[in-house]
Amino acid sequence: MTKIVAKLFLKWAGGKTQLIKQIKTQLPQSIIENNFTYIEPFVGSGAILFWMLQRFPNMQKVVINEFNFRY
Numbered sequence: 366m367t368k369i370v371a372k373l374f375l376k377w378a379g380g381k382t383q384l385i386k387q388i389k390t391q392l393p394q395s396i397i398e399n400n401f402t403y404i405e406p407f408v409g410s411g412a413i414l415f416w417m418l419q420r421f422p423n424m425q426k427v428v429i430n431e432f433n434f435r436y
């Protein structure tokens with residue numbers, strides 16, 4: 366079976382890629398053991414979202430939001 370890996374496709378000011386190590390230590394054990402919904406109100410480039418999608422196959426739903434008013 367082919368494994369599809371979602372990857373980050375944008376570089377974003379304020380992206381949290383460098384903080385993944387620290388964020389990982391703060392995640393509750395329950396998200397490893399149980400199905401869960403991931404909600405991210407300020408998704409930006411989705412650095413954390415894409416990392417979560419790869420790392421936690423038991424993520425059942427994703428709710429994201431983004432509003433970029435600098436255009």
Ligand SMILES: C[S@@+](CC[C@H](N)C(=O)[O-])C[C@H]1O[C@@H](n2cnc3c(N)ncnc32)[C@H](O)[C@@H]1O
Binds near residue numbers: 382406408
């Ligand atoms: C620092 S970035 C998010 C980084 C991202 N969570 C990651 O994984 O790297 C913050 C984002 O919040 C968005 N934002 C700011 N104010 C917002 C608002 N009121 N509603 C929704 N998104 C907003 C910005 O456009 C920006 O993309």
